[in-house]
Protein backbone atom coordinates (compact mmCIF):
# COMPACT_ATOMS: atom_id res chain seq x y z
CA UNK A 318 0.00 0.00 0.00
CA UNK A 319 1.52 3.32 -1.02
CA UNK A 320 1.15 6.67 0.76
CA UNK A 321 -1.49 7.88 -1.68
CA UNK A 322 -3.67 4.86 -0.87
CA UNK A 323 -3.14 5.36 2.86
CA UNK A 324 -4.16 9.01 2.53
CA UNK A 325 -7.27 8.01 0.56
CA UNK A 326 -8.29 5.42 3.15
CA UNK A 327 -7.76 7.90 5.98
CA UNK A 328 -9.88 10.48 4.16
CA UNK A 329 -12.63 7.93 3.65
CA UNK A 330 -12.45 6.89 7.31
CA UNK A 331 -12.71 10.49 8.51
CA UNK A 332 -15.66 11.16 6.20
CA UNK A 333 -17.46 8.06 7.40
CA UNK A 334 -16.89 8.99 11.04
CA UNK A 335 -18.18 12.50 10.36
CA UNK A 336 -21.28 11.21 8.58
CA UNK A 337 -21.93 8.60 11.30
CA UNK A 338 -21.60 11.27 13.99
CA UNK A 339 -24.00 13.57 12.11
CA UNK A 340 -26.51 10.76 11.68
CA UNK A 341 -26.21 9.88 15.36
CA UNK A 342 -26.91 13.47 16.41
CA UNK A 343 -29.75 13.94 13.93
CA UNK A 344 -31.41 10.56 13.92
CA UNK A 345 -30.37 8.69 17.03
CA UNK A 346 -31.24 4.97 16.95
CA UNK A 347 -32.91 3.32 13.99
CA UNK A 348 -36.61 2.64 14.63
CA UNK A 349 -37.55 -1.06 14.98
CA UNK A 350 -38.14 -2.83 11.65
CA UNK A 351 -41.91 -3.24 12.03
CA UNK A 352 -42.37 0.54 11.84
CA UNK A 353 -40.44 1.06 8.61
CA UNK A 354 -39.07 -0.86 5.64
CA UNK A 355 -36.05 -3.08 6.13
CA UNK A 356 -33.22 -1.25 4.37
CA UNK A 357 -31.10 -3.56 2.27
CA UNK A 358 -27.95 -2.91 0.30
CA UNK A 359 -27.34 -5.66 -2.24
CA UNK A 360 -24.00 -5.60 -4.02
CA UNK A 361 -25.43 -6.09 -7.52
CA UNK A 362 -28.60 -6.50 -9.55
CA UNK A 363 -29.38 -10.27 -9.25
CA UNK A 364 -29.28 -10.02 -5.46
CA UNK A 365 -31.31 -6.79 -5.42
CA UNK A 366 -33.86 -8.56 -7.64
CA UNK A 367 -34.11 -11.50 -5.21
CA UNK A 368 -34.43 -9.17 -2.20
CA UNK A 369 -37.24 -7.24 -3.92
CA UNK A 370 -39.06 -10.41 -4.97
CA UNK A 371 -38.99 -11.82 -1.42
CA UNK A 372 -39.21 -8.58 0.56
CA UNK A 373 -41.91 -6.86 -1.55
CA UNK A 374 -43.43 -3.83 0.19
CA UNK A 375 -41.45 -4.37 3.38
CA UNK A 376 -37.98 -3.69 2.00
CA UNK A 377 -36.14 -0.73 0.48
CA UNK A 378 -33.35 -2.18 -1.60
CA UNK A 379 -30.41 -0.53 -3.29
CA UNK A 380 -27.98 -2.14 -5.72
CA UNK A 381 -24.48 -0.89 -4.97
CA UNK A 382 -22.90 -1.72 -8.33
CA UNK A 383 -24.71 0.19 -11.10
CA UNK A 384 -26.69 -1.96 -13.52
CA UNK A 385 -24.87 -3.56 -16.44
CA UNK A 386 -21.37 -2.59 -15.38
CA UNK A 387 -18.31 -4.76 -14.94
CA UNK A 388 -18.53 -6.41 -11.50
CA UNK A 389 -15.11 -8.01 -11.20
CA UNK A 390 -13.04 -4.84 -10.93
CA UNK A 391 -15.63 -2.56 -9.26
CA UNK A 392 -14.64 -0.61 -6.11
CA UNK A 393 -16.93 1.21 -3.62
CA UNK A 394 -17.01 5.01 -3.34
CA UNK A 395 -17.36 6.98 -0.09
CA UNK A 396 -21.12 7.31 -0.58
CA UNK A 397 -21.35 3.54 -1.12
CA UNK A 398 -19.55 3.07 2.20
CA UNK A 399 -22.04 5.39 3.90
CA UNK A 400 -25.04 3.56 2.44
CA UNK A 401 -23.56 0.30 3.75
CA UNK A 402 -23.21 1.60 7.31
CA UNK A 403 -26.86 2.73 7.24
CA UNK A 404 -28.27 -0.58 5.98
CA UNK A 405 -30.02 -3.18 8.11
CA UNK A 406 -28.84 -5.91 5.77
CA UNK A 407 -25.92 -6.10 3.35
CA UNK A 408 -26.38 -8.89 0.82
CA UNK A 409 -23.25 -10.27 -0.86
CA UNK A 410 -22.84 -12.81 -3.62
CA UNK A 411 -19.68 -14.15 -1.98
CA UNK A 412 -17.58 -16.83 -3.75
CA UNK A 413 -14.92 -14.17 -4.31
CA UNK A 414 -17.06 -11.72 -6.31
CA UNK A 415 -16.74 -8.91 -3.76
CA UNK A 416 -13.04 -8.99 -2.89
CA UNK A 417 -13.32 -5.30 -1.98
CA UNK A 418 -15.74 -6.05 0.84
CA UNK A 419 -13.28 -8.04 2.90
CA UNK A 420 -10.29 -5.91 1.94
CA UNK A 421 -11.70 -2.39 2.11
CA UNK A 422 -15.09 -2.37 3.84
CA UNK A 423 -14.65 -4.77 6.77
CA UNK A 424 -11.50 -3.13 8.18
CA UNK A 425 -12.97 0.36 7.87
CA UNK A 426 -16.65 0.23 8.78
CA UNK A 427 -18.34 -0.62 12.03
CA UNK A 428 -21.01 -3.04 10.89
CA UNK A 429 -22.06 -4.22 14.35
CA UNK A 430 -25.68 -3.14 13.74
CA UNK A 431 -25.80 -4.54 10.21
CA UNK A 432 -26.46 -8.11 9.20
CA UNK A 433 -24.10 -9.26 6.44
CA UNK A 434 -25.59 -12.06 4.33
CA UNK A 435 -23.13 -14.08 2.24
CA UNK A 436 -25.56 -15.83 -0.11
CA UNK A 437 -23.10 -18.51 -1.24
CA UNK A 438 -21.72 -19.42 2.22
CA UNK A 439 -21.77 -23.19 2.62
CA UNK A 440 -22.82 -23.84 -0.99
CA UNK A 441 -20.89 -26.21 -3.21
CA UNK A 442 -18.71 -23.88 -5.29
CA UNK A 443 -16.70 -24.63 -8.42
CA UNK A 444 -12.93 -24.12 -8.32
CA UNK A 445 -11.38 -21.40 -10.45
CA UNK A 446 -8.60 -22.57 -12.80
CA UNK A 447 -5.09 -21.34 -11.93
CA UNK A 448 -4.72 -19.41 -15.16
CA UNK A 449 -8.02 -17.62 -14.68
CA UNK A 450 -7.29 -15.55 -11.59
CA UNK A 451 -7.88 -11.85 -11.61
CA UNK A 452 -5.22 -9.87 -13.46
CA UNK A 453 -5.26 -7.04 -10.90
CA UNK A 454 -4.41 -9.42 -8.09
CA UNK A 455 -1.45 -10.71 -10.02
CA UNK A 456 -0.24 -7.12 -10.36
CA UNK A 457 -0.72 -6.55 -6.64
CA UNK A 458 1.47 -9.60 -6.00
CA UNK A 459 4.26 -7.94 -7.91
CA UNK A 460 4.08 -4.83 -5.72
CA UNK A 461 4.04 -7.04 -2.61
CA UNK A 462 0.56 -6.04 -1.50
CA UNK A 463 -1.31 -8.53 0.62
CA UNK A 464 -4.60 -9.83 -0.75
CA UNK A 465 -7.03 -12.73 -0.53
CA UNK A 466 -7.36 -14.27 -3.92
CA UNK A 467 -10.53 -16.22 -4.48
CA UNK A 468 -10.30 -19.89 -5.31
CA UNK A 469 -13.85 -20.10 -6.62
CA UNK A 470 -15.85 -19.32 -9.71
CA UNK A 471 -18.11 -16.46 -8.53
CA UNK A 472 -20.81 -16.69 -11.27
CA UNK A 473 -23.33 -18.65 -9.21
CA UNK A 474 -26.34 -16.40 -10.01
CA UNK A 475 -26.50 -17.54 -13.63
CA UNK A 476 -27.63 -21.04 -12.61
CA UNK A 477 -31.31 -21.16 -11.58
CA UNK A 478 -30.41 -23.90 -9.10
CA UNK A 479 -27.65 -21.91 -7.38
CA UNK A 480 -29.79 -18.76 -7.54
CA UNK A 481 -32.52 -20.62 -5.65
CA UNK A 482 -30.02 -21.52 -2.91
CA UNK A 483 -28.87 -17.90 -2.74
CA UNK A 484 -32.43 -16.57 -2.59
CA UNK A 485 -33.17 -18.97 0.26
CA UNK A 486 -30.40 -17.33 2.30
CA UNK A 487 -32.02 -13.94 1.67
CA UNK A 488 -35.40 -15.32 2.76
CA UNK A 489 -33.95 -16.61 6.05
CA UNK A 490 -32.19 -13.30 6.70
CA UNK A 491 -35.35 -11.22 6.13
CA UNK A 492 -37.47 -13.56 8.23
CA UNK A 493 -35.00 -13.46 11.11
CA UNK A 494 -34.47 -9.73 10.95
CA UNK A 495 -38.17 -8.88 10.67
CA UNK A 496 -40.10 -11.82 12.21
CA UNK A 497 -43.37 -9.85 12.33
CA UNK A 498 -43.61 -10.14 8.55
CA UNK A 499 -42.26 -13.67 8.26
CA UNK A 500 -45.50 -15.07 6.77
CA UNK A 501 -45.43 -12.39 4.06
CA UNK A 502 -41.80 -13.24 3.23
CA UNK A 503 -42.57 -16.96 3.24
CA UNK A 504 -45.32 -16.63 0.64
CA UNK A 505 -43.18 -14.50 -1.65
CA UNK A 506 -40.17 -16.82 -1.21
CA UNK A 507 -42.39 -19.82 -2.11
CA UNK A 508 -43.39 -18.14 -5.32
CA UNK A 509 -39.81 -17.22 -6.32
CA UNK A 510 -38.60 -20.70 -5.37
CA UNK A 511 -41.29 -22.29 -7.55
CA UNK A 512 -40.26 -20.17 -10.54
CA UNK A 513 -36.54 -20.94 -10.12
CA UNK A 514 -37.26 -24.62 -9.50
CA UNK A 515 -39.36 -24.96 -12.62
CA UNK A 516 -36.73 -23.11 -14.67
CA UNK A 517 -34.10 -25.54 -13.37
CA UNK A 518 -36.35 -28.43 -14.46
CA UNK A 519 -36.81 -26.85 -17.90
CA UNK A 520 -33.03 -26.54 -18.31
CA UNK A 521 -32.65 -30.23 -17.39
CA UNK A 522 -35.44 -31.42 -19.66
CA UNK A 523 -34.81 -29.20 -22.66
CA UNK A 524 -31.04 -29.78 -22.70
CA UNK A 525 -31.31 -33.53 -21.99
CA UNK A 526 -31.07 -34.58 -25.65
CA UNK A 527 -28.36 -32.14 -26.66
CA UNK A 528 -26.21 -33.15 -29.61
CA UNK A 529 -23.23 -30.97 -28.62
CA UNK A 530 -21.34 -30.54 -25.38
CA UNK A 531 -19.44 -27.29 -25.80
CA UNK A 532 -20.24 -23.60 -26.00
CA UNK A 533 -17.87 -20.77 -26.93
CA UNK A 534 -18.53 -17.57 -24.96
CA UNK A 535 -16.96 -14.14 -24.69
CA UNK A 536 -16.76 -14.22 -20.87
CA UNK A 537 -16.52 -17.59 -19.07
CA UNK A 538 -19.42 -16.93 -16.73
CA UNK A 539 -21.50 -20.06 -17.27
CA UNK A 540 -19.56 -22.69 -15.29
CA UNK A 541 -22.45 -23.45 -12.95
CA UNK A 542 -24.76 -24.09 -15.91
CA UNK A 543 -22.11 -26.33 -17.48
CA UNK A 544 -21.64 -28.37 -14.36
CA UNK A 545 -25.35 -28.79 -13.64
CA UNK A 546 -26.60 -29.50 -17.17
CA UNK A 547 -23.60 -31.38 -18.51
CA UNK A 548 -21.69 -29.31 -21.05
CA UNK A 549 -18.44 -27.29 -21.25
CA UNK A 550 -17.56 -23.68 -21.94
CA UNK A 551 -14.50 -22.18 -23.62
CA UNK A 552 -14.21 -18.45 -23.29
CA UNK A 553 -12.37 -15.78 -25.19
CA UNK A 554 -11.75 -13.37 -22.30
CA UNK A 555 -11.73 -15.79 -19.37
CA UNK A 556 -13.51 -15.72 -16.05
CA UNK A 557 -12.72 -12.26 -14.79
CA UNK A 558 -13.67 -10.36 -17.93
CA UNK A 559 -10.93 -7.74 -17.84
CA UNK A 560 -8.16 -9.72 -19.49
CA UNK A 561 -7.35 -9.17 -23.16
CA UNK A 562 -6.96 -12.41 -25.14
CA UNK A 563 -3.61 -13.02 -26.81
CA UNK A 564 -3.29 -13.85 -30.51
CA UNK A 565 -2.52 -17.45 -29.49
CA UNK A 566 -5.66 -17.68 -27.38
CA UNK A 567 -7.79 -16.32 -30.24
CA UNK A 568 -6.11 -18.81 -32.61
CA UNK A 569 -6.82 -21.70 -30.21
CA UNK A 570 -10.54 -20.83 -30.09
CA UNK A 571 -10.71 -20.61 -33.91
CA UNK A 572 -8.95 -23.99 -34.27
CA UNK A 573 -11.25 -25.57 -31.72
CA UNK A 574 -14.35 -24.25 -33.48
CA UNK A 575 -13.07 -25.52 -36.83
CA UNK A 576 -12.18 -28.96 -35.44
CA UNK A 577 -15.54 -29.38 -33.76
CA UNK A 578 -17.50 -27.62 -36.50
CA UNK A 579 -18.96 -25.14 -33.98
CA UNK A 580 -20.91 -22.32 -35.62
CA UNK A 581 -22.34 -20.44 -32.62
CA UNK A 582 -20.56 -17.79 -30.54
CA UNK A 583 -22.17 -16.52 -27.34
CA UNK A 584 -21.95 -12.90 -26.29
CA UNK A 585 -23.44 -10.87 -23.44
CA UNK A 586 -24.62 -7.44 -24.56
CA UNK A 587 -22.75 -5.87 -21.60
CA UNK A 588 -19.38 -6.75 -23.15
CA UNK A 589 -17.57 -5.55 -26.21
CA UNK A 590 -18.26 -7.68 -29.31
CA UNK A 591 -14.84 -6.98 -30.85
CA UNK A 592 -13.08 -10.32 -30.12
CA UNK A 593 -16.19 -12.34 -30.93
CA UNK A 594 -16.61 -10.45 -34.21
CA UNK A 595 -12.98 -11.08 -35.22
CA UNK A 596 -13.35 -14.81 -34.53
CA UNK A 597 -16.57 -14.92 -36.54
CA UNK A 598 -15.05 -13.16 -39.56
CA UNK A 599 -11.85 -15.20 -39.41
CA UNK A 600 -13.75 -18.53 -39.44
CA UNK A 601 -16.11 -17.35 -42.16
CA UNK A 602 -13.14 -16.18 -44.24
CA UNK A 603 -11.22 -19.46 -43.74
CA UNK A 604 -14.05 -21.95 -44.19
CA UNK A 605 -16.99 -20.18 -45.82
CA UNK A 606 -19.10 -21.56 -42.96
CA UNK A 607 -21.59 -19.08 -41.47
CA UNK A 608 -21.00 -18.32 -37.75
CA UNK A 609 -23.91 -17.02 -35.69
CA UNK A 610 -23.52 -14.69 -32.68
CA UNK A 611 -26.18 -15.44 -30.04
CA UNK A 612 -26.91 -13.42 -26.90
CA UNK A 613 -26.23 -15.07 -23.56
CA UNK A 614 -27.06 -12.76 -20.69
CA UNK A 615 -24.99 -12.11 -17.56
CA UNK A 616 -27.96 -10.79 -15.59
CA UNK A 617 -26.09 -7.68 -14.42
CA UNK A 618 -29.06 -5.37 -14.95
CA UNK A 619 -32.31 -5.15 -16.88
CA UNK A 620 -31.47 -5.32 -20.60
CA UNK A 621 -33.53 -5.70 -23.79
CA UNK A 622 -36.64 -5.21 -21.60
CA UNK A 623 -35.76 -8.38 -19.67
CA UNK A 624 -35.35 -8.59 -15.91
CA UNK A 625 -32.98 -11.01 -14.17
CA UNK A 626 -35.35 -13.99 -14.22
CA UNK A 627 -36.34 -13.40 -17.84
CA UNK A 628 -32.65 -13.33 -18.78
CA UNK A 629 -32.09 -16.73 -17.14
CA UNK A 630 -35.12 -18.07 -19.05
CA UNK A 631 -33.88 -16.54 -22.31
CA UNK A 632 -30.43 -18.09 -21.80
CA UNK A 633 -31.99 -21.57 -21.96
CA UNK A 634 -33.49 -20.83 -25.38
CA UNK A 635 -30.12 -19.44 -26.54
CA UNK A 636 -28.23 -22.47 -25.27
CA UNK A 637 -30.54 -24.74 -27.26
CA UNK A 638 -29.41 -22.97 -30.45
CA UNK A 639 -25.80 -24.03 -29.81
CA UNK A 640 -26.29 -27.36 -28.06
CA UNK A 641 -29.25 -28.95 -29.88
CA UNK A 642 -28.16 -28.36 -33.47
CA UNK A 643 -25.76 -30.47 -35.50
Ligand SMILES: [Zn+2]
Pocket residue numbers: 389472536538556557558
Ligand atom coordinates in the same frame (compact mmCIF):
# COMPACT_ATOMS: atom_id res chain seq x y z
ZN1 LIG B 1 -18.09 -12.34 -14.65
